Amino acid sequence: MRRNIVAGNWKMNTTVNEGVKLISEIIEKSKDLSDVKLIVAPPFTHIFSVGEKLKGTNIGLSSQNCASEEKGAYTGEVSAEMLANIGVEYAIIGHSERREYFDESDEVLLKKVKLALANGIVPIFCVGEELFFRESGDHLDYVCAQLDAICELSDDDFEKIIIAYEPIWAIGTGKTATSLQAQEMHAHIRNVLADKFGEKAEKTSILYGGSCKPSNAKEIFAQPDVDGGLIGGAALNADDFIAIAKAF
């Protein structure tokens, strides 16, 4: 009923040539994959070239961000309309690195989500707690508060989005949430969304992110409320990325 999704966040890695080589390998190695939707999120500079390679495949094209304003004097920004215009179908919004290093507030993230949706782009909305909140036992409440932005959406818009739960203490650290920790949080997220959107929350894909790799993906993806992964480091290696996708 829910879509299984494995999305690769390339972050600020690869040159255009390296990115094109990586996507060519991913396309080649994913030919026999049918029950999982692959998505790749290259840096802005490679989106067009990677998108050209993706034509005729089922692999989705994502950005790692989009501007919170529609257009105009915002030097250095890239709008949702510009991204949609070159074939971008998804946008990662609210990644913890954006929240932390670029001070992206819940208010700004909601503007991004709405602009992405207005331009036909599906937001992959990221939430996740720092170690402090996990250790103090407040992790469920913390993530619930991050979902307030999503709860402002109309039912129609809500139906389109993807959620990614990424505990910050697990991102790029080699430390993964246990499958039970992931399941507890994913079920909590779904309950919070169901309070607002009812049965529609049953159809929302909720991805896990944080040091996900071929060796741990199977156990994490086996949890009933985990519908796939948002992959960082391991998405830069075609074999690892495809092995994670095959963990379903």
Ligand code: PEP
């Ligand atoms: C991420 O940053 O989205 C991520 C999950 O990174 P990694 O897989 O490297 O922990």
